[in-house]
Amino acid sequence: MSSSEIQIDPQTEAEKTQEAEKTQEFVFKSAMRGKWDDVKRAYAQDKGVRKNKMTWVGDTLLHLAVSSGEESNVMLLVNCLKTEDPREVLAIQNENGDTALHIAASLGMVKVCLEMARLHPNMVFEKYNGWQETPLFTAVRHGQKEAFFAMQSVVDEKLKIKTTPGLRRVRGDTVLHDAIFTERFDLALEIINRHSYLVDYVNEKGESPLHVLAKKPSAFKSGTRFSLLESVIYDAPWTSGEDDKSKHITDVEIQMPAPLTNDDDDDRPKHSIDVVIEISDAVRSMGTRDKRDPENRVKEGQNGSQNRPRYSKNCCTCFNFSKLVVKFLLFITGIGLWRGQTIKKKKQTNAHAYRIMEELLRRHKSWHYAKDGTQRGTAQGENMTPNVKEEPRVLNSQQIQDEILKKLEKCCCKQVEDDSKQEPDRATPILVAAKKGIIEIVEKILEETPVAARDLDQDEKNIVLIAAENRQSRVYELMTKRELMRELVFGAVDKDGNSALHLAARLGSHRPWPIPVAALQMQWEIKWYKYVKKSTGSQFFMHHNMKGETAHEIFTKTHETLVNDAGKWINDTSQAGSVVAVFIATVAFASTTTVPGGVDQNSGFPIFEGKSAFQVFALSSLIALFFSITSLVTFLSILTSHHQEQHFERKLPVKLILGLTTLFLSIVANLVSFCAGDFLVIEQKLKYATYPIYAAVGLLVSLFALAQIPLYIDLLKANFGAVPQHPQKLQSL
Numbered sequence: 001m002s003s004s005e006i007q008i009d010p011q012t013e014a015e016k017t018q019e020a021e022k023t024q025e026f027v028f029k030s031a032m033r034g035k036w037d038d039v040k041r042a043y044a045q046d047k048g049v050r051k052n053k054m055t056w057v058g059d060t061l062l063h064l065a066v067s068s069g070e071e072s073n074v075m076l077l078v079n080c081l082k083t084e085d086p087r088e089v090l091a092i093q094n095e096n097g098d099t100a101l102h103i104a105a106s107l108g109m110v111k112v113c114l115e116m117a118r119l120h121p122n123m124v125f126e127k128y129n130g131w132q133e134t135p136l137f138t139a140v141r142h143g144q145k146e147a148f149f150a151m152q153s154v155v156d157e158k159l160k161i162k163t164t165p166g167l168r169r170v171r172g173d174t175v176l177h178d179a180i181f182t183e184r185f186d187l188a189l190e191i192i193n194r195h196s197y198l199v200d201y202v203n204e205k206g207e208s209p210l211h212v213l214a215k216k217p218s219a220f221k222s223g224t225r226f227s228l229l230e231s232v233i234y235d236a237p238w239t240s241g242e243d244d245k246s247k248h249i250t251d252v253e254i255q256m257p258a259p260l261t262n263d264d265d266d267d268r269p270k271h272s273i274d275v276v277i278e279i280s281d282a283v284r285s286m287g288t289r290d291k292r293d294p295e296n297r298v299k300e301g302q303n304g305s306q307n308r309p310r311y312s313k314n315c316c317t318c319f320n321f322s323k324l325v326v327k328f329l330l331f332i333t334g335i336g337l338w339r340g341q342t343i344k345k346k347k348q349t350n351a352h353a354y355r356i357m358e359e360l361l362r363r364h365k366s367w368h369y370a371k372d373g374t375q376r377g378t379a380q381g382e383n384m385t386p387n388v389k390e391e392p393r394v395l396n397s398q399q400i401q402d403e404i405l406k407k408l409e410k411c412c413c414k415q416v417e418d419d420s421k422q423e424p425d426r427a428t429p430i431l432v433a434a435k436k437g438i439i440e441i442v443e444k445i446l447e448e449t450p451v452a453a454r455d456l457d458q459d460e461k462n463i464v465l466i467a468a469e470n471r472q473s474r475v476y477e478l479m480t481k482r483e484l485m486r487e488l489v490f491g492a493v494d495k496d497g498n499s500a501l502h503l504a505a506r507l508g509s510h511r512p513w514p515i516p517v518a519a520l521q522m523q524w525e526i527k528w529y530k531y532v533k534k535s536t537g538s539q540f541f542m543h544h545n546m547k548g549e550t551a552h553e554i555f556t557k558t559h560e561t562l563v564n565d566a567g568k569w570i571n572d573t574s575q576a577g578s579v580v581a582v583f584i585a586t587v588a589f590a591s592t593t594t595v596p597g598g599v600d601q602n603s604g605f606p607i608f609e610g611k612s613a614f615q616v617f618a619l620s621s622l623i624a625l626f627f628s629i630t631s632l633v634t635f636l637s638i639l640t641s642h643h644q645e646q647h648f649e650r651k652l653p654v655k656l657i658l659g660l661t662t663l664f665l666s667i668v669a670n671l672v673s674f675c676a677g678d679f680l681v682i683e684q685k686l687k688y689a690t691y692p693i694y695a696a697v698g699l700l701v702s703l704f705a706l707a708q709i710p711l712y713i714d715l716l717k718a719n720f721g722a723v724p725q726h727p728q729k730l731q732s733l
Contacts, residue, residue, distance in 0.1 A: 020048060028054045031064050039065075040076040050081075050089045058094035066103045066112065074104065074112045078119070087120045097129035098138075105135040105151065108144035117154035124151045125166025134166035140175040140191070143184045148175075152194075167195065172203030180212045183219060185352030192359045199363045206426070210360045214432035214441055219353035222439045222474065224346065233343050357441055361448055427457040434463045437472040446482070453479070453489050460495040461503075468532055469503035471513065471524075480535050490536050497546035504532040505555035507562060515714050518565035519656070522648040523718045525562065529555055530649075559645060567643035570652055574635040577659055581632035584666045588625035591617075591673050617676035620669045627666035634659035650719070657715050664705065671697055 023046055030038040031054070042049055043061060053060055059067070065074045081089055093099050101123060104112040113135070117124050125134050133141065139148035155164055167175045176198040179188035188209075192199060202208050217223025226234055430452045433441035442463070445452050456462055461469070467476040479489065493499050498506075513524040529551075544550055638655050641647065675694050682690060 020046075023049055024052050024054070027061060031061060031068075034068075036065065036068075036070075036073040036076055040080065043077050044080045047084075051092060053092075053094070055094075057096065060089075060092050060094075060100070062089065062092075062100040063094055063098070063103060066100045066107065066109065069107060071109050071111050074100075074109065075115065078112070078115050081119065087123070090116055090120045091123055091127060093127065093129070097131075099123065099127050099129075099135070101127070101135045101151075102129050102133070102138050105139035105144060105147050106142040108139075108142070108147050110146045110150050113139070113147045114150045114154065117151045118158070121155055121158040124155050125164065128170075132170045136164070136166050137169065137175055137178065140179050140184070140187060141182065143182065143187060145184075145187045145190065148187070149190070163197065164195065167198065168201065169203075172201070172205075174198045174201050174203075174209070176201070176209045177203060177207070177212050180209055180216070180356065183216065183349070185219070185349065185356055188356050189352065189359065192356070192363065196363045199360055208360075208429070210357075210429040210441075211427075211432055213353065213357060213360065214429045214438060215436060216353065217436040217438050219349060220438050220440050221347075221350045222437060224350075230343060234347060354440060357444060361444060428452065428455045431455055431457050431461075431463060431466055434466045434472060434475045435470050437470070437475060439474045439478065442475055442478065446478075450484050453482070453485055460493075462489055462492050464489045464500050465492060465494055465498070465503055468500040469506070471504075471528055473528070473531075476532070476535070493545070497544075499545075499551070501529075501532055501551040502545055502549070502554055504529050505551040505558070507555075507558040515718075517711070517714070518562060518569045519567075519648060519653065520714055520718050522559065522562050522566040522645070523653050525555075525559060526645065526649045527718070527721075556645065563643065563645050563648070566648055570643070570656060571639060573656065574638040574659065577663055578632055578635040578639070581628050581635060581659075581663055581666070584663070584670055585625060585628035585632060588621055588628055588666065588670055588673070591621040591670070591677070592625055611680065613676045613679050617673055617680065620673035620676060624666045624669035624673055627662040627669060631659050631662040631666060634662065653715060653719050657712075657719065660708075660712065660715075664708070667704075668701060671701060 023042060027039050027042045027049055030036070030042075039061060049061065051060065054064060062074070062077055065077050068074075078086075090101065091099060101113065101116045101120075104116065124136060128134060129138070131138075136148060136151055139145075139151065152164055155161070176188060176191050176195070179185075179191055199209060202211075213219070221234075427435070430442055430445045433445070453463055457466070464476065464479050466472070467479065490500065494503075507525060513521050515521055515524065533551075634655055638652060638659065641652060641655075643652070675690075675697065679690060679694075
């Protein structure tokens, strides 16, 4: 009896294994072919196939169904799990640590996330993948707002907890950190409203969500470089920064009870975004002065040059009027509406970022600037690395030797890791924002907490020193207008004894000004150095740092390479311009001595003397000759000039502007002369055929002019701007 059983059992087990392999192969092929009804039947009948891993990365059928992107496919399998305890199947992770819920959250499958969370609520915040993310965190990282709040609502309903766990990585980053970092600002606003306690959490680097926002200059208007056309469209009334009325809570979430939070404020902001960046008000004001800081702005005329506007009031008025005219033309032609969609999205992003900044500052109830922001810890109610007590072991000599070697290896690795690890940055949010040039954050923090002006980083640099070092002219200009603690912040020095003037004089390895021309870089550097020097009294600045260096010595030493590059560039430009000027002058001289149509043999006067085209020809030829000679002389004077650092402030740039302007005018005048002379010769034969040719020539000249306009505008700003422009590398649209 027993012998027969021994012969039958192995055969039965082999058949079962073979049958299981066939079933697994069948369901896998059916899933790959999209035959999910067949998969569902096998999934319902064979419980073993539910746990089998089908791919080399460890995906189960549930993983594959979610990866297909069709919620209906997933629901076929999920419904089969409702008859029994589904938690074991739902908790299966692949090689990346992802459960099916992780993948569904990343794809934004709201219904799937809702059903899985209901079947296994703890999985929402207990299961971490290879990125140390819970499904909640994964939804935020991929910007899936509806999926995030669907899962959270289930947790609130099933577990009845006030503080939702699983909103933080092991290294301290919260979902709020990640939402701001990935610029999911609408989601970040919702997270702030529902989990206000996350505002105060810092990661292992000591960074709060406000630190992360302060490192996002592209999220604010001050961190975006607009062309003239884009700037006009941005200020246009039809480019509103308001959101379209949209639901911030999904239909799925509305069916759930309101989530419990530990925020007792009854005056929390509404879901709709109502903050609008209305720069157009400044345009309509026609050159009015800055009123962004009414409490601290100084009276007009005090403190010398620090209160001077960047440009004169008349220039501002003319510029603003021209912008209004351009706005009207853009609206009539439809160009503004076409380009305005992209700019409208940018404006909405700016409005969201500004709103988040306000909410972060408002909810910082324990905002203490005396702290450096580097305190770390686990999230409330979370134990990131739980302590497990082990029973003592009795070791033999070999085991003791192995343990000693392991501990020595661990200590060596720990020492190498500690040596390579840098001290965390102690900079507070206002210092980070000042370094990035985000004037909106700097202004708001100073308005809320004026004492923040005394914050110091790890190098003992305050906001004035950081602005001077990083060439953040708007931040520095803002600080010059504030009377509160003026002597303290401007008289400060860093740990090396460098004042603001020393730091303004030092040029690092990077080129801070957004101008791709060495000569203009040098001009801006001189302007910045002198602006910092004149903005406040010299009594605020120490003459020598701890190395015994003066600011002027630092400026000369650190700008040697830039002076050489600037001299080489301006020489090359002058040589090229002089060659073109000689060519134009030659053609213009030949035109002035050659009369189209010849002269009357009897009277000696030109045959076409009485025609208007001849008058245009004669005048334009003379203008071309005059401007080409002027341009040639100007470029030659640049080539023979000294190229020392002080010459790049005004002398050489003004000559360069004069040379380029006269060269361009001579080219235009020469083309007009050619067209007028040609028109006189072929007027009777090809009168109307010449117009398209002249239009083509005019188009080429226009394209050439448009290509040179950016450089020309940079030259004008560099020479006539009272304050150096915003320096950082701004993001273009």
